[in-house]
């Protein structure tokens with residue numbers, strides 16, 4: 730299994746109403762007929778998945794969820810299972826985003842259980858890791874992120890397609906980004922942790938960078954060693970901005 734093609738994924742978070750499907754349509758249209766130099770995905774809120782799937786089907790843009798429950802079905806009011814995401818047309822799912830780790834108290838073990846569920850449903854997980862500002866300032870970034878990789882990835886991922894996203898918590902939605910040296914340092918540490926955890930196949934696992942990726946900084950970030958793509962929040966909401974990031978890959 731070789732996965733050296735970059736993946737540029739847009740995380741719409743809790744943004745997106747029916748009218749915003751036009752952005753997905755514009756993205757699809759703009760990429761049609763172009764040589765695909767990278768993979769492109771949109772991860773809208775669950776309410777838009779089915780309709781966005783109808784917009785994207787047959788084009789080059791993949792569809793992903795933003796979270797899933799660890800169980801395939803059951804009495805879990807308000808939750809969405811990996812099977813349901815797949816049924817709505819998703820092929821990817823973001824798991825362990827720092828906003829869920831912080832606001833919903835998701836532990837590494839919770840994330841690993843969700844990753845298991847996603848793999849069982851045939852989805853490709855994008856597993857997020859990242860340190861807080863306090864942890865970075867204490868010199869703990871590499872240790873924190875390596876431990877998250879170690880504990881958030883179940884054995885069942887070995888030989889499966891998946892991605893890791895390094896998203897420093899302090900860089901998300903703030904306009905702040907680590908230096909390219911800091912990104913390279915953490916991505917190298919993630920690669921080491923991945924191979925230690927899952928073996929040589931993880932040499933090809935894409936490691937995305939996320940946190941204030943914009944058209945202005947995308948090219949230099951994407952050209953940094955071991956950066957296998959980007960997980961983009963705010964700048965993925967408008968096709969025009971997202972396309973500029975995609976063309977920087």
Ligand code: 13P
Pocket residue numbers: 740826896900901902903904939940941942960961962963964
């Ligand atoms: P921003 O690109 O808005 O900083 O968000 C990053 C992110 O959290 C993507 O998952």
